[in-house]
Amino acid sequence: MAAKKSMTRDDVMNEVSKYITNPESITLITKAADYAYEHHAGQFRKSGDPYTIHLDNVAYILAELRCGPKTVAAGFLHDTIEDTGITKEELTEEFDEEIAELVEAVTKIGALKFRDKNDPEYQAANHRKIFIAMAKDVRVILIKLADRLHNMRTLEFQPEASQKRISQETLDVYAPIAHRLGISAIKNELEDLCFLYLNPEEYHRIAHLVEAKKAERDESVQKMISDITKLLTEHHLEFRIFGRSKHLYSIYHKMVSKQKRFDEILDLLAIRIVTKTELNCYEILGYIHATYPPIQGRLKDYIAVPKQNMYQSIHTTIIGVNGKIFEVQIRTEDMDAVAERGVAAHWRYKEGNRYDARAEQKEIEEKLSWFRDFSDFAEDNESASEYMDSLRRDVFETSVYVMTPMGRVIDLPTGATPIDFAYRVHTEVGHTAVGAIVNDAMVPLNTELHTGDIVQIRTMKGTGPSEDWLKIVKTNQARNKIRAYLQHKENEKKAEKIPTGEKMLIEELKKRNFDPDEYVEKRRLEAALPEFKLKDINDLFYAIAVKSVNPVKVVEKLTNEKRSAPEEMLSRILAREAPKKKQTSANGIIVPGIESMKLTLAQCCCPVYGDEIRGYITKSEGVKVHRADCQNIAGMKQRMIDVQWDSEDRERQYESNLTIIAHDRNFLLTDIVTCTSQFKTPMNTVNAAVNRENLTTTIKMNVSVHNLEQLQNLIANLRKVESVITVERNSH
Numbered sequence: 001m002a003a004k005k006s007m008t009r010d011d012v013m014n015e016v017s018k019y020i021t022n023p024e025s026i027t028l029i030t031k032a033a034d035y036a037y038e039h040h041a042g043q044f045r046k047s048g049d050p051y052t053i054h055l056d057n058v059a060y061i062l063a064e065l066r067c068g069p070k071t072v073a074a075g076f077l078h079d080t081i082e083d084t085g086i087t088k089e090e091l092t093e094e095f096d097e098e099i100a101e102l103v104e105a106v107t108k109i110g111a112l113k114f115r116d117k118n119d120p121e122y123q124a125a126n127h128r129k130i131f132i133a134m135a136k137d138v139r140v141i142l143i144k145l146a147d148r149l150h151n152m153r154t155l156e157f158q159p160e161a162s163q164k165r166i167s168q169e170t171l172d173v174y175a176p177i178a179h180r181l182g183i184s185a186i187k188n189e190l191e192d193l194c195f196l197y198l199n200p201e202e203y204h205r206i207a208h209l210v211e212a213k214k215a216e217r218d219e220s221v222q223k224m225i226s227d228i229t230k231l232l233t234e235h236h237l238e239f240r241i242f243g244r245s246k247h248l249y250s251i252y253h254k255m256v257s258k259q260k261r262f263d264e265i266l267d268l269l270a271i272r273i274v275t276k277t278e279l280n281c282y283e284i285l286g287y288i289h290a291t292y293p294p295i296q297g298r299l300k301d302y303i304a305v306p307k308q309n310m311y312q313s314i315h316t317t318i319i320g321v322n323g324k325i326f327e328v329q330i331r332t333e334d335m336d337a338v339a340e341r342g343v344a345a346h347w348r349y350k351e352g353n354r355y356d357a358r359a360e361q362k363e364i365e366e367k368l369s370w371f372r373d374f375s376d377f378a379e380d381n382e383s384a385s386e387y388m389d390s391l392r393r394d395v396f397e398t399s400v401y402v403m404t405p406m407g408r409v410i411d412l413p414t415g416a417t418p419i420d421f422a423y424r425v426h427t428e429v430g431h432t433a434v435g436a437i438v439n440d441a442m443v444p445l446n447t448e449l450h451t452g453d454i455v456q457i458r459t460m461k462g463t464g465p466s467e468d469w470l471k472i473v474k475t476n477q478a479r480n481k482i483r484a485y486l487q488h489k490e491n492e493k494k495a496e497k498i499p500t501g502e503k504m505l506i507e508e509l510k511k512r513n514f515d516p517d518e519y520v521e522k523r524r525l526e527a528a529l530p531e532f533k534l535k536d537i538n539d540l541f542y543a544i545a546v547k548s549v550n551p552v553k554v555v556e557k558l559t560n561e562k563r564s565a566p567e568e569m570l571s572r573i574l575a576r577e578a579p580k581k582k583q584t585s586a587n588g589i590i591v592p593g594i595e596s597m598k599l600t601l602a603q604c605c606c607p608v609y610g611d612e613i614r615g616y617i618t619k620s621e622g623v624k625v626h627r628a629d630c631q632n633i634a635g636m637k638q639r640m641i642d643v644q645w646d647s648e649d650r651e652r653q654y655e656s657n658l659t660i661i662a663h664d665r666n667f668l669l670t671d672i673v674t675c676t677s678q679f680k681t682p683m684n685t686v687n688a689a690v691n692r693e694n695l696t697t698t699i700k701m702n703v704s705v706h707n708l709e710q711l712q713n714l715i716a717n718l719r720k721v722e723s724v725i726t727v728e729r730n731s732h
C-alpha cells in the first residue's frame with residue numbers, strides 16, 4: 001500500500017479553507033492548534049517526530065471528512081487531557097464546554113482496556129457497543145477514528161507485539177464501527193493496515209498478484225471506460241467515469257469466505273460512474289445493459305433499497321470488451337460522498353447553518369436503519385407502536401456497559417445497581433455482597449451504574465441478600481436469585497417447625513381419645529387440605545405450629561365422616577350421574593355428559609383450539625385441560641377425563657408459549673417480531689437472553705392465536721428466520 005503522506009499544519013488549514021471561510025471559525029481552529037502546540041511542546045512520537053505531527057494528521061483527516069470547526073479544533077486538542085495534564089475545566093474556560101466535552105469523551109474511550117483476542121473473556125461485539133455507548137456523540141467517534149487511523153499509519157514504530165494487538169483491536173472494533181457509519185474511506189484503509197500487520201505473508205502475496213495483473217487490467221479498464229464514455233456521450237448524459245481497485249483486505253476476505261482463487265474474484269475489474277440525478281443512474285444502467293450482456297442475479301439496486309449504513313448505488317456485473325467481466329457501480333455525486341464518508345458526508349459542515357448537536361444526532365439515528373426498522377413496523381397501529389417503543393427501550397436504550405477491574409464488559413439495563421452487577425458476575429458474589437467500589441470510591445449498593453464505570457464488589461462470607469434488595473435491583477436475573485435464596489431460607493425455617501406442628505396435632509387427637517395412628521395418615525390429611533386452603537401436609541403442620549390453623553379444627557375435619565367435596569365430585573363424574581346435557585365452558589371446551597364443570601386450560605402446556613386434549617380432575621380447581629402429550633399428565637390414569645373442543649369460536653384466542661433458540665446476531669429480535677406481526681398474532685410478552693458460552697440467544701414469547709393451524713404456521717415461518725435454530729412450544 002502506498003504510504004500516506006504525512007500532513008502539516010499548513011495542509012490542515014488549506015483543507016479547512018476549502019469549506020470553512022468564516023473568520024471566527026478559522027481563528028478558533030488556529031487557536032486550538034496554537035494551544036495544543038504549546039502544551040505538547042517537547043513531546044515526541046515513537047517515530048522520533050514531534051508529537052504535534054500526530055495532531056496535524058488527526059485534524060487533517062477530520063477536515064477531509066468535512067467536519068465542523070469545533071470538531072477540527074477538538075482534533076488538535078484530543079490528547080491534551082491525557083498527555084499534558086490539562087483539565088476539562090481549563091479547556092472549558094479557554095474554549096467552550098462543547099469542545100471540552102468532546103476532548104473528555106475521547107479521553108475516556110482511550111482509557112478503555114480492550115482485551116486480547118486470546119483471552120477467553122474477549123468480547124468484540126461488546127467492545128463495539130461500549131465504544132458507541134460511551135461516545136454518545138457521533139463527533140467523538142469521528143475523532144477517535146481519525147486518531148486510530150493515524151496511529152495505524154505509523155504503527156511501524158511500535159514493537160511487534162503491540163502491532164498485532166492494536167491491529168486486531170482495530171479490525172474488531174474500529175473498522176466495523178467505521179463500516180456501520182458508512183465511512184468506507186477510513187474502513188478500507190484501516191482494514192488494509194491491519195491486514196499488513198496481522199498477516200504480512202498473505203498481504204504481500206495478494207499485493208504482488210494485484211500488481212502483476214495491473215498492466216493487463218489497466219488496459220482493459222481503459223478500453224471499457226472509453227467505450228462507455230462514447231456510449232453515454234451520444235445520449236447527452238453528464239457523468240464522471242473511472243476505474244477503481246478493490247482494497248487488498250476485501251480481496252483476501254472474499255477469497256477466504258467464498259473459497260475462491262484470486263483469478264476467480266469476479267469484480268476485480270471495476271468501474272464507477274458518477275452522475276447528476278437518480279434518474280440519470282437508471283438511464284445509464286439501461287444503456288449499459290442494452291449494449292453489454294448483464295450477468296444474471298448480479299444487479300443490486302441499493303438506490304431503491306439503501307443499505308443499513310445509508311449506502312446507495314446501483315451495482316451490476318456485465319460482460320464487457322473482449323469478454324471480460326466488469327462490475328459497474330452507478331450513483332449520484334451525493335451518493336458517492338455518502339459511500340466514502342458515510343454519516344460524515346450526510347452531516348458535513350455547512351456554513352451559515354446554526355449547528356445543533358442534538359438535532360443532528362437525532363437525524364443521523366433516524367437515517368440509520370436500525371431505527372428505521374422499528375418506525376416502519378410502528379406505523380401499522382397504535383398499540384404496536386407503543387409496544388415497539390417499550391421494546392426499543394428494553395433492547396436499545398436501556399443498556400449501560402460497565403467493567404470488572406480486569407476489563408470484562410458487563411451489560412446491564414439502565415438504572416442497574418452494583419447488586420445487579422454482582423449477580424451477573426456470579427451468584428455467590430451476589431449473595432455475599434456487602435459493598436461496592438465504583439471508580440475507586442466506596443458507594444452504597446443502591447447506586448445507579450453508568451457506562452464506563454469500573455465496578456468491584458466487596459463480599460463477606462456468611463452474609464446473605466435481604467428482602468430490601470428486591471426493591472433495588474433492575475435485572476430479573478438478580479431478582480430471581482434473591483427470591484430463590486429467600487425462599488430457601490424460608491423453607492429451612494419452615495422445616496424446623498414441621499415436627500412441632502405434627503406433635504401438636506397428635507396431642508390434640510389424644511386429648512379427644514382419637515388414635516393418632518389412624519388419623520395422622522397421608523390420605524386423610526390430604527383430603528383435609530382444601531378446607532384450610534393449603535397445598536401439602538407439611539404446610540398444614542407448619543400452619544399448626546405457627547398457630548395460623550387451629551389444631552382443634554383439623555381434628556374436627558379429620559374425624560368427620562363426611563366426604564370432602566372433590567371426592568364427591570369425582571364419584572359423580574365417574575358414575576355419570578349428571579344429566580346428559582352438553583355444556584360449553586368459557587374456554588370452548590366441553591366435557592361429554594357433564595354439566596357446569598369448572599374448566600381451565602393448564603398453564604404448563606397451554607392447549608390451543610385443535611390440539612388433542614385431556615382433562616385432569618383437580619382437588620379444588622375443577623378440571624384442568626392439558627394437551628394430550630403434556631409431560632405433566634404423562635402416564636396418569638386416575639382422575640383423567642375425556643374433554644373435547646366445541647365447534648370453533650372464531651373470536652376466541654388462546655395463549656401459547658414459544659421458545660426460540662437462535663445464533664445471536666443484530667436485528668434478530670426485530671426479525672422475530674416482524675415475522676410474528678405478519679401472522680396477525682398478538683404478542684403478549686417477549687424476552688431474550690444471550691447465552692455467552694455458545695453465542696446463542698433464547699427468546700421466550702407468549703402469543704395469542706385462534707387455533708392450532710395459525711400457531712403451526714407461525715412456528716414454521718419463525719423457523720425460516722435467519723439464524724434461528726429451533727422453535728418449540730413449551731410443554732411443561
Ligand code: MN
Nearest residue numbers: 054078079147
Ligand atoms: Mn491521539
